[in-house]
Amino acid sequence: GEDVEQSLFLSVREGDSSVINCTYTDSSSTYLYWYKQEPGAGLQLLTYIFSNMDMKQDQRLTVLLNKKDKHLSLRIADTQTGDSAIYFCAESMVGGGFKTIFGAGTRLFVKA
Amino acid sequence: GAVVSQHPSWVICKSGTSVKIECRSLDFQATTMFWYRQFPKQSLMLMATSNEGSKATYEQGVEKDKFLINHASLTLSTLTVTSAHPEDSSFYICSARHEARRGGGTGELFFGEGSRLTVL
Numbered sequence: 001g002e003d004v005e006q007s008l009f010l011s012v013r014e015g016d017s018s019v020i021n022c023t024y025t026d027s028s029s030t031y032l033y034w035y036k037q038e039p040g041a042g043l044q045l046l047t048y049i050f051s052n053m054d055m056k057q058d059q060r061l062t063v064l065l066n067k068k069d070k071h072l073s074l075r076i077a078d079t080q081t082g083d084s085a086i087y088f089c090a091e092s093m094v095g096g097g098f099k100t101i102f103g104a105g106t107r108l109f110v111k112a
Numbered sequence: 113g114a115v116v117s118q119h120p121s122w123v124i125c126k127s128g129t130s131v132k133i134e135c136r137s138l139d140f141q142a143t144t145m146f147w148y149r150q151f152p153k154q155s156l157m158l159m160a161t162s163n164e165g166s167k168a169t170y171e172q173g174v175e176k177d178k179f180l181i182n183h184a185s186l187t188l189s190t191l192t193v194t195s196a197h198p199e200d201s202s203f204y205i206c207s208a209r210h211e212a213r214r215g216g217g218t219g220e221l222f223f224g225e226g227s228r229l230t231v232l
Contacts, residue, residue: 033220042118042205042223043156088155100146100221104155 004103018076022089035088118224135206141186142208162189
């Protein structure tokens with residue numbers, strides 16, 4: 001079955017880079033996403049990558065995809081205190097109405 | 113950007129009563145909406161897929177009679193928690209896919225703000 005796994009907690013100092021890792025199981029995934037959730041709020045799409053891409057960069061965000069190992073990572077450069085949130089990795093299936101499966105979320109804590 | 117609104121954002125009810133949560137796509141049409149449940153410090157658990165004009169598709173383990181879903185229009189889906197009990201207390205989040213972007217789009221989901229249900 002489909003499964004998305006990610007580490008639950010990451011703590012970094014302000015100004016450092018943060019790297020959040022994720023592994024997924026479904027090889028038919030079309031899109032892989034990173035969503036951000038701030039306390040008491042819904043999720044907001046940060047970035048996404050199509051499954052035939054290796055890397056995508058968007059300002060401070062860099063997404064790396066290793067399709068062979070089914071490993072996805074999100075790097076946040078120059079991490080700020082405002083980046084403190086929960087980051088969810090998600091994969092979207094081919095067919096099935098784009099059913100999206102989420103990982104458990106990585107709680108990023110940025111120390112000033 | 114596309115906006116999804118949920119109401120109420122929080123609700124407290126007595127055990128045994130029913131609670132309705134609304135999910136609206138404000139500036140786009142959504143034939144498909146999704147309902148998730150999130151426990152503290154845990155991920156989103158997909159409960160059901162709401163389909164406009166037809167029955168919802170429930171995930172395994174989710175009671176259809178407990179969590180009633182109605183998707184009467186292209187901009188509104190409702191989740192009713194019937195005969196609520198304290199174990200139903202949770203954060204419920206809906207999401208919708210922007211239909212205009214579906215064909216050539218990214219499958220991006222737009223999320224509501226969430227509804228926190230507390231059952232006493």
